Amino acid sequence: MKKLKSYHFIILLLILVSIQILFFNLIVRNDLRVSGGAFTSFLNNLFDYDNFVVAKLDNKFNDFQLNQNFSDILKEGPNDYIQGIYYPGKTLKYVKKVSDGYLLYEIPEDLVKTPKNTDKIYLIVVGEEVVFSNNNLLIGNNPSKIKLFSVISETKHGFKVVVGYTIGSIVLYDFLISLPLVLLFAFFYYFTFYYYSSKYKKITNSISNLVESLEKTNELINKKRIVEYYNCEINSPELKLLQKELQKMVHNFSDILEKQKIISKEYEKTLEELEITHEILLNRNIQLISALAEAVEIKDSVTGNHSKKVVELSLEIAKILGINDEDEIETIKYGAILHDIGKIGIPEAILNKPSKLTPEEFEIMKKHTIFGEKIIKSIPGWDLVADIVRHHHENYDGSGYPDGLLGEEISLRTQVVSIADVFTALTEDRPYRKALSVDEALKIIKGMVGTKFSKRIFEAFLKALDRHLNAVDKNELL
Numbered sequence: 001m002k003k004l005k006s007y008h009f010i011i012l013l014l015i016l017v018s019i020q021i022l023f024f025n026l027i028v029r030n031d032l033r034v035s036g037g038a039f040t041s042f043l044n045n046l047f048d049y050d051n052f053v054v055a056k057l058d059n060k061f062n063d064f065q066l067n068q069n070f071s072d073i074l075k076e077g078p079n080d081y082i083q084g085i086y087y088p089g090k091t092l093k094y095v096k097k098v099s100d101g102y103l104l105y106e107i108p109e110d111l112v113k114t115p116k117n118t119d120k121i122y123l124i125v126v127g128e129e130v131v132f133s134n135n136n137l138l139i140g141n142n143p144s145k146i147k148l149f150s151v152i153s154e155t156k157h158g159f160k161v162v163v164g165y166t167i168g169s170i171v172l173y174d175f176l177i178s179l180p181l182v183l184l185f186a187f188f189y190y191f192t193f194y195y196y197s198s199k200y201k202k203i204t205n206s207i208s209n210l211v212e213s214l215e216k217t218n219e220l221i222n223k224k225r226i227v228e229y230y231n232c233e234i235n236s237p238e239l240k241l242l243q244k245e246l247q248k249m250v251h252n253f254s255d256i257l258e259k260q261k262i263i264s265k266e267y268e269k270t271l272e273e274l275e276i277t278h279e280i281l282l283n284r285n286i287q288l289i290s291a292l293a294e295a296v297e298i299k300d301s302v303t304g305n306h307s308k309k310v311v312e313l314s315l316e317i318a319k320i321l322g323i324n325d326e327d328e329i330e331t332i333k334y335g336a337i338l339h340d341i342g343k344i345g346i347p348e349a350i351l352n353k354p355s356k357l358t359p360e361e362f363e364i365m366k367k368h369t370i371f372g373e374k375i376i377k378s379i380p381g382w383d384l385v386a387d388i389v390r391h392h393h394e395n396y397d398g399s400g401y402p403d404g405l406l407g408e409e410i411s412l413r414t415q416v417v418s419i420a421d422v423f424t425a426l427t428e429d430r431p432y433r434k435a436l437s438v439d440e441a442l443k444i445i446k447g448m449v450g451t452k453f454s455k456r457i458f459e460a461f462l463k464a465l466d467r468h469l470n471a472v473d474k475n476e477l478l
């Protein structure tokens, strides 16, 4: 909607005042017409009476009885009547032509009834002269020089009757009649432009304060993590209520956050406790399984911590291969400890047979990989450890067991444990042979590159072995 401006109101006021003045003046004119009509018909009747004849004049306006000549004040007129002059004698004089002269009429002023004490002006005009008026000052004047808002009518005897108001009076009336409308408009203007615009300004200021307040509240939350409403000055009562509600909302939000913090802390504590419990349980599991592995070693008549040695060498190889992931290292570590755990299910006679196993016995022996996987899989999250246990006898050329995996189908972690296991086993005593020297073992393993092991794992193994043996030597010297 187009905005109303002050001058629109002034134009509208001018139009309305003009219409009002126009109507008022029409009414006044109508009233003057009625008054003029009444006065004219009254004069018509009055001039018909012969009772007002006071003298007989000759053709030259001589009154023989009074011996007075009226020619200087009475002149022959255009009709039966002669123009009359109102005298200080308080009578309205006029003459009527008869056959041998004129009859002089005099009407007492009291009979020419016009309202007294009014602004309405009554004039009787003959020719260019006012011969009678309720305002004595106007008698004798030229009517065209008297500024009046008037209505003119004519008597049947040739007199003009003028009824009107002075221009000053009519302007005053017009002003007085317009005053209420102007005052009403001034009042209306105050409410629309002053009152509402000042109210609008107040609301606009309050809204911008409120926005600033919300921005600062938001800044407090974002930067300082403080949930607190930033109060601002507000002039509008409605917006004050809104601010109060916002304060409440932020306060409630702060309460909820506090409660959430407490819950979160409790949750973190519970989680920590759970992690500790999980760690304890895991360690117990590992202890239990390690004890099992140890039992297997005893059963297998393997001396000198076979598993422990496999672990150390495996971790060294993993390091050379650049395996840094903690979980991966842990997997390799447990895979190495437990790789032969399945031997618990193999008869002792086979495990400790001092001579070569028959093919049937070897088939049974192979099952230790499957038994081992079954045991380890019972531990949740240890699937990758179980993978090492199942596949530590797989060969790179696919000739291994139990699944005959080929090349990189065997996971790198399993390859690591596998080569460490073979080397450790070769350098240990067995029921059917004595321990080989490092060089002899290396020679055998080198011969296995391409069949049992990949070249990559063999090279990593060599570097790791070098470091491992140095470390062992140093420990022995210490």
Ligand SMILES: [Fe+2]
Pocket (backbone or CB within 6 Å): 339, 340, 368, 392, 393
């Ligand atoms: Fe094995």
Ligand SMILES: [Fe+2]
Pocket (backbone or CB within 6 Å): 306, 339, 340, 421, 425
């Ligand atoms: Fe082994």
